[in-house]
Amino acid sequence: MPRFASVALAAGAALLVRRAVRRRLSTAPLWPMPALDEPVSGYGRGRTVPRKVRVAARTAPAEGVVELRLEGAGLPAWRPGAHIDLVLPSGLVRQYSLCGDPADTGSYTVATRLIGAGQGGRGGSREVHEQLREGVEVEIRGPRNRFPLVDAPAYVFVAGGIGITPVLPMLRAAGAAGADWRLLYCGRSRATMPYLAEVEALGGDGRTTVVAEDESGLPDLGFLADLPEGAAVYCCGPDGLMDAVGAALPEGRTARLERFSASATTGGTAFEAELRRSGRTVAVAAGQSLLDAVRAELPDVPYSCRQGFCGTCRQVVLAGEVDHRDELLTDAERDDWMLICVSRCTGKRLVLDL
Numbered sequence: 001m002p003r004f005a006s007v008a009l010a011a012g013a014a015l016l017v018r019r020a021v022r023r024r025l026s027t028a029p030l031w032p033m034p035a036l037d038e039p040v041s042g043y044g045r046g047r048t049v050p051r052k053v054r055v056a057a058r059t060a061p062a063e064g065v066v067e068l069r070l071e072g073a074g075l076p077a078w079r080p081g082a083h084i085d086l087v088l089p090s091g092l093v094r095q096y097s098l099c100g101d102p103a104d105t106g107s108y109t110v111a112t113r114l115i116g117a118g119q120g121g122r123g124g125s126r127e128v129h130e131q132l133r134e135g136v137e138v139e140i141r142g143p144r145n146r147f148p149l150v151d152a153p154a155y156v157f158v159a160g161g162i163g164i165t166p167v168l169p170m171l172r173a174a175g176a177a178g179a180d181w182r183l184l185y186c187g188r189s190r191a192t193m194p195y196l197a198e199v200e201a202l203g204g205d206g207r208t209t210v211v212a213e214d215e216s217g218l219p220d221l222g223f224l225a226d227l228p229e230g231a232a233v234y235c236c237g238p239d240g241l242m243d244a245v246g247a248a249l250p251e252g253r254t255a256r257l258e259r260f261s262a263s264a265t266t267g268g269t270a271f272e273a274e275l276r277r278s279g280r281t282v283a284v285a286a287g288q289s290l291l292d293a294v295r296a297e298l299p300d301v302p303y304s305c306r307q308g309f310c311g312t313c314r315q316v317v318l319a320g321e322v323d324h325r326d327e328l329l330t331d332a333e334r335d336d337w338m339l340i341c342v343s344r345c346t347g348k349r350l351v352l353d354l
Contacts (some may be wrong), residue, residue, distance in 0.1 A: 018317050020237035050076070050087060052138035054105060055132050062194040064158055065162065066129050069100070069112040070140065078102055080169035082287070084110065087139035092125035093304035093312060097166035097236075097258070098143060099195070108140070111194055112164040134275055141282040146327060147258040149173060152232035155181040155251075156224070158245050160237025161193065167236055168195055180228065186219045188239070221248035232256065237252050259327060268323060271345040275354040285352050290340040290350075298354060301340075308342035315340050320350035 008108045010197050022343075035245045050107050055071035100109030102211045129306040132138065149155075159167045164185060183203055187193035190212045199208055211219040221244055229231070235245045236258040273290060274281045275297065284293040291313055295301050303313040308326030317338050321348045326339040 006346060022186065036237070038099060050141055051150070052137055053108070053140050055136045055138070056133050058134050059182070061111060062196070063189075063191045064114045065111055065194045066114075066132075067099075067109060067194070068132060069109050070138070071107045072140075073106075075105060075108060076143060077105070078108075078143040081144060081171050082143040082145040083147075083165050083166070084108060084140045084142035084144075085087050086110065086128070087141065088127045089136075089138065090123075091143075091304065092127065093310040094128070095305070095344045097147075099165040099168045100243050101172075102169065106142075111162065111165050113194075130344075135302060143161045144328075147234075147236070147256065149234075150229060150232055150256075154228040154231040155232045156227060156231050157181065157183040158221075158233070159183065159185050160234040160240070160241040161187045163235075163237035163241075163258070164193070164195055164199065165236075167234060168199070170234065171199070175202055180209060183208045184211065184219055184221075184223075185209070186213070186237075188212070189214045221245060224248040225250055227253065234258075268344040268346075271347065272347065272349045273345070274351045278352055278354055284344070289342070290344060294352075294354065301354070303341055306341045308339050311339065311343045313339055316353035318351040318353055321346040322350070347350060 009050065011183065022291040040126065050072070050205055051072055053070040053075075055068050057067075057069040059067045073090045079102060080097055080217060083095050084095050085095055087093050094112075095108035097347055098108055099111055100107065112125050112128050116130045122236055123349050126129055139177065147166055155170070155174055157167050157170065167183070169182065185193065185196070185199055190196060190210070193210070193212070200210065202208065209219075217302070223235070224245065225248065227250065232244070233249065233253065233255040235242050238336060239259070242255070242257050246265045250256060254267075268286060270286045271284050272281055275294065279297060280297050282293045282297050284290050289306075290300070294344065295303075304310050305312070310329050314329075316336060322334070323337045324334050324338065325342040325344070328339060329337055
C-alpha cells in the first residue's frame with residue numbers, strides 16, 4: 001500500500017476513535033462529577049448543554065410575579081408546553097415554562113412567582129426575584145416538553161395562578177388554528193393573576209372564565225362533567241386544583257397535567273442500594289430519599305432541584321425495580337436510569353453504577 005494511503009487510513013481510524021471516545025464521555029452519567037459542596041447542575045448532550053443568555057428585560061405582570069426575557073444566540077425552537085432549566089448564580093437549577101412567542105428565535109420568556117420559605121419555597125424563586133436584573137448573564141438548558149399540545153377537535157384548559165404560563169402559548173396556538181377551546185383561569189385575586197388582560201382578550205367571546213377567590217370563592221368545576229367529544233383537557237396549577245380537576249372529570253377521561261412539584265420522595269418501604277463501583281451498600285429508610293442516603297457515603301454526587309425535574313442526580317440502574325417519581329425521564333430512559341432525588345425501589349434492593 002502506498003505510504004500516503006497508509007497514513008490517510010491511520011489518520012481516519014484515529015479520528016473515528018477520538019469521536020467514539022468523545023461520544024462515550026458525553027453520555028457517561030458521571031461526566032463530569034465536580035467535587036463541590038454546593039448543589040450543581042449536571043451536564044449532558046444536545047438540549048441539556050448549558051447556554052448563556054442575558055436578561056434583556058424584566059417586568060412584573062402581576063403582584064409577586066417577575067417576567068424575564070432572556071436573549072441569546074442559537075436558541076433551539078420550542079412548542080407550547082415546553083420549559084427550560086434555569087441555572088441560577090448559586091448553582092440551583094429551577095424549571096420554568098416558556099410563555100413567550102415560539103416564533104421569536106432570539107429570546108425566551110419565563111415568569112416566576114415569589115414563594116417564601118413559609119409557603120414551601122426553597123430559595124430558587126427568591127434568587128430570581130432578587131438577583132436576576134437586566135444585563136445579568138445566566139445559563140439555561142433545554143427546552144424540553146413534557147406537556148405538549150396534542151392535536152384534538154377541542155380543548156379545555158384549567159390554570160391556577162402562575163400555572164397560566166405554559167397554557168398561554170397554547171391559547172395563542174389554538175386561537176391561530178381556529179380550534180374550539182375553553183379556559184377556566186383562577187387565582188387568589190385578579191391582582192395576583194399574571195397575563196390576565198391578555199387571557200381575557202384572547203377569550204373575549206366568552207371562552208374564558210376568570211374566577212378570583214377573593215370575589216367568588218373556589219371555582220365550580222361542574223362543567224367538566226359535560227366535555228365536548230374528544231376534547232383534550234390541560235391543567236396547570238397547585239396540586240389541590242389538579243386533584244379537583246381529576247375528580248371532576250367523567251369516568252374514563254383524564255387530564256394532561258403540568259405539576260409545580262414532583263411526587264413525594266418518601267412514603268415507600270425501606271430498601272438497600274448497592275453502589276457497585278464504590279463497593280458500598282447503603283440503607284435507605286422509608287422516610288429518607290435515596291439521594292440523601294447515597295450522599296452520606298459519596299458526598300460529591302451532584303444534585304440540585306430535589307424534585308425530579310432537572311436531571312442533575314440521574315444515575316444508571318444495574319439491577320432492581322425502580323419506583324419512578326420524576327417528571328423528566330422518558331419511558332425509554334426509565335429502563336436504565338433513575339433520578340435518585342425522588343425515585344425509590346419497589347423491592348428490597350437496587351444496584352447503581354456508582
